[in-house]
Amino acid sequence: xxxxxxxxxxxxxxxxxxxxxxxxxxxxxxxxxxxxxxxxxxxxxxxxxxxxxxxxxxxxxxxxxxxxxxxxxxxxxxxxxxxxxxxxxxxxxxxxxxxxxxxxxxxxxxxxxxxxxxxxxxxxxxxxxxxxxxxxxxxxxxxxxxxxxxxxxxxxxxxxxxxxxxxxxxxxxxxxxxxxxxxxxxxxxxxxxxxxxxxxxxxxxxxxxxxxxxxxxxxxxxxxxxxxxxxxxxxxxxxxxxxxxxxxxxxxxxxxxxxxxxxxxxxxxxxxxxxxxxxxxxxxxxxxxxxxxxxxxxxxxxxxxxxxxxxxxxxxxxxxxxxxxxxxxxxxxxxxxxxxxxxxxxxxxxxxxxxxxxxxxxxxxxxxxxxxxxxxxxxxxxxxxxxxxxxxxxxxxxxxxxxxxxxxxxxxxxxxxxxxxxxxxxxxxxxxxxxxxxxxxx
Ligand SMILES: *[C@@H]1O[C@H](CO)[C@@H](O)[C@H](O)[C@H]1NC(C)=O
Ligand SMILES: *[C@@H]1O[C@H](CO)[C@@H](O)[C@H](O)[C@H]1NC(C)=O
Ligand SMILES: *[C@@H]1O[C@H](CO)[C@@H](O)[C@H](O)[C@H]1NC(C)=O
Numbered sequence: 001x002x003x004x005x006x007x008x009x010x011x012x013x014x015x016x017x018x019x020x021x022x023x024x025x026x027x028x029x030x031x032x033x034x035x036x037x038x039x040x041x042x043x044x045x046x047x048x049x050x051x052x053x054x055x056x057x058x059x060x061x062x063x064x065x066x067x068x069x070x071x072x073x074x075x076x077x078x079x080x081x082x083x084x085x086x087x088x089x090x091x092x093x094x095x096x097x098x099x100x101x102x103x104x105x106x107x108x109x110x111x112x113x114x115x116x117x118x119x120x121x122x123x124x125x126x127x128x129x130x131x132x133x134x135x136x137x138x139x140x141x142x143x144x145x146x147x148x149x150x151x152x153x154x155x156x157x158x159x160x161x162x163x164x165x166x167x168x169x170x171x172x173x174x175x176x177x178x179x180x181x182x183x184x185x186x187x188x189x190x191x192x193x194x195x196x197x198x199x200x201x202x203x204x205x206x207x208x209x210x211x212x213x214x215x216x217x218x219x220x221x222x223x224x225x226x227x228x229x230x231x232x233x234x235x236x237x238x239x240x241x242x243x244x245x246x247x248x249x250x251x252x253x254x255x256x257x258x259x260x261x262x263x264x265x266x267x268x269x270x271x272x273x274x275x276x277x278x279x280x281x282x283x284x285x286x287x288x289x290x291x292x293x294x295x296x297x298x299x300x301x302x303x304x305x306x307x308x309x310x311x312x313x314x315x316x317x318x319x320x321x322x323x324x325x326x327x328x329x330x331x332x333x334x335x336x337x338x339x340x341x342x343x344x345x346x347x348x349x350x351x352x353x354x355x356x357x358x359x360x361x362x363x364x365x366x367x368x369x370x371x372x373x374x375x376x377x378x379x380x381x382x383x384x385x386x387x388x389x390x391x392x393x394x395x396x397x398x399x400x401x402x403x404x405x406x407x408x409x410x411x412x413x414x415x416x417x418x419x420x421x422x423x424x425x426x427x428x429x430x431x432x433x434x435x436x437x438x439x440x441x442x
Contacts, residue, residue: 030281030441037285037436039425042276044255046188048100048116050267051208052391098332098391098416100263101211102272105186106197107157112212113149116272118259118305118426119328119413121218121244122168122225123185124178124198125152135173135204147207156181158194161225166198167234168224171411177202177231185245187215190255190274196225196242216244217259217329219428221293221301236297246428249274259426261329262440263419265385269442281442282423286378290433291324304328305426307435310377312336314344315369323412327424327435331415333359333389334382335407344369344404348387352402364393364400371404373418380437383421 031041103111104123112125132146133139160181169175178200185195200213216223223241226234243251250257255275262271262280271278293303304326311320319340335358336344345352345360347369352360362368368387372379382403392401403417425436 027279027281030279033282033284033438034277037287037425037438038432039258039260039285039427039436040276041279042255042260042273043279044188044190044275045260045271045273045278046102048102048261048263048267048270048272050098050265050270051101051210052098098389099208099330100270100272100416101208102187102215104213104215105184105191106152107183109154110150111186112152113210114213114215115211115330116215116217117328117330118217119326119330120168120170120214121216121220121222122166122198123195123214123216123245124166124168124176124200125213126203127152127178127199127201130200131202133202133204135175135206138204146203146205147209148203148205149207149210149212151212152199156183156197156199158182158184161196163227163229164225164240165229165231165234166200166224167226167231172206174203174205176200176205180225187245188272188274190249192245192249192254193252195245195248198225202231217246217426218244218304219290219302220244220247221295221303236295241301246426250429257428259428261419261424261426263329263416263421263424264440265420277423277425280423280440282438282440284378285423285425285436285438286376286380287434287436288376290428290435302428302433305435307375310374312340312344312371312373313379314347314371316347317343319343323409325412325414327414327419327426329416329419329424331413332417333401333403333405333415334417335405335411335413335415337412338406341404341406344371345402348402353399357406359405360402361399362388362402364388364390364398368403373414375435375437380418380422381439382418386417386420 099115101113102116104114105111126148128151132141132143134141160179164180166178166180178198180198182194185192220241223244225240225242227238227240246257249255258275260273260277262278264270288307291306292300294300306324306326309322309325311318348362349367352362355361368384371382387403389401407413421440423438427434
């Protein structure tokens with residue numbers, strides 16, 4: 001299927017924005033469960049429409065696959081039985097990401113669609129007159145290649161920071177350069193005052209035709225501003241971390257530094273909230289601390305939303321002693337250690353087929369195993385509808401992408417497969433710094 005046409009999409013988004021309150025009943029128990037976890041239900045929530053990204057560049061998932069394939073090509077002469085680089089063609093597939101987008105206000109102007117991303121911390125929007133680069137060869141290409149939505153006009157509403165630049169590369173291979181400055185940023189009717197953000201002038205990026213940038217919802221350690229105005233001189237020596245949106249939201253008193261996600265494959269049931277949890281019915285929460293990371297320089301800080309996992313259990317098996325995993329709203333499938341991914345995919349009926357070192361295909365009508373990720377001593381059930389991605393089947397094919405793939409050390413990810421049909425809360429108040437998860441009951 002071709003990408004959604006822009007006018008059609010905007011129209012359906014407009015309808016969605018007018019849609020009503022997510023839930024009215026069951027709220028007493030939902031509120032009690034939230035209160036027990038130190039959370040409150042907020043009216044500052046916003047719908048999260050889903051949009052398909054075309055094949056090509058995209059964040060974590062695509063990139064890692066790209067790297068794997070390149071590696072495979074380089075090693076092509078060596079036998080590598082468990083990494084067959086064949087077969088992906090019957091998955092229309094493989095590179096189709098589905099991502100969630102939302103409207104974000106910058107200054108007093110019209111809002112932009114942006115991708116809320118817990119896997120990065122810089123908020124940026126692309127500026128009129130920007131240069132689109134081919135990410136592999138670095139030469140200038142037509143802006144249609146980057147395929148952004150509406151471009152930002154003018155300058156920083158709160159002034160530019162003269163001696164800083166944004167220089168960010170995503171795991172996907174996308175990269176950007178731009179100026180840094182300030183502006184009031186409005187999300188779900190909360191205005192975060194004087195937030196540092198970037199206007200991007202150089203982009204090697206695979207867009208979706210609708211969104212104009214990324215809303216970086218990660219933590220301070222991941223921010224990527226550098227002193228000076230020469231990107232080629234940027235490195236760890238001139239890196240200056242700054243307060244990302246969620247931190248400023250708390251520090252300014254605009255709202256509690258809490259993000260809530262109630263994501264669903266059904267976009268009429270998908271919400272993001274700020275300052276509390278969205279009003280969708282949910283059960284008891286389990287909590288787990290966010291882990292700090294350490295740079296090669298020895299500096300310790302919060303970077304990703306990295307958490308410890310007690311166990312993963314599925315119909316017929318389980319795994320313990322797992323490495324930490326990152327909770328990333330910007331990655332479509334879960335990426336487990338390879339043996340775990342292989343065992344879970346073998347538990348589909350009929351069993352899945354490994355397509356390459358990262359992904360498995362399964363019959364679109366297979367029966368998936370019941371999967372629990374045990375966090376903070378409690379199982380968090382993955383919804384069966386997230387275990388098989390029907391939109392990835394090639395025309396006429398009954399092969400679909402499995403929701404369970406394999407990651408690499410340092411980038412094991414709980415993506416949308418995990419986050420759908422639960423309430424996922426990122427509570428980054430200084431005295432909390434924890435993630436909380438509850439099963440949705442609506
Ligand atoms: C947004 O917030 C203001 C107060 O901060 C309130 O008056 C207004 O009703 C809110 N709008 C919506 C759509 O919730
Ligand atoms: C900064 O940007 C330049 C130009 O895009 C790039 O060559 C360089 O690798 C980037 N440096 C860092 C630290 O991201
Ligand atoms: C995990 O698997 C082992 C055998 O592999 C089994 O003995 C154990 O009971 C399982 N634990 C759970 C919680 O399923």
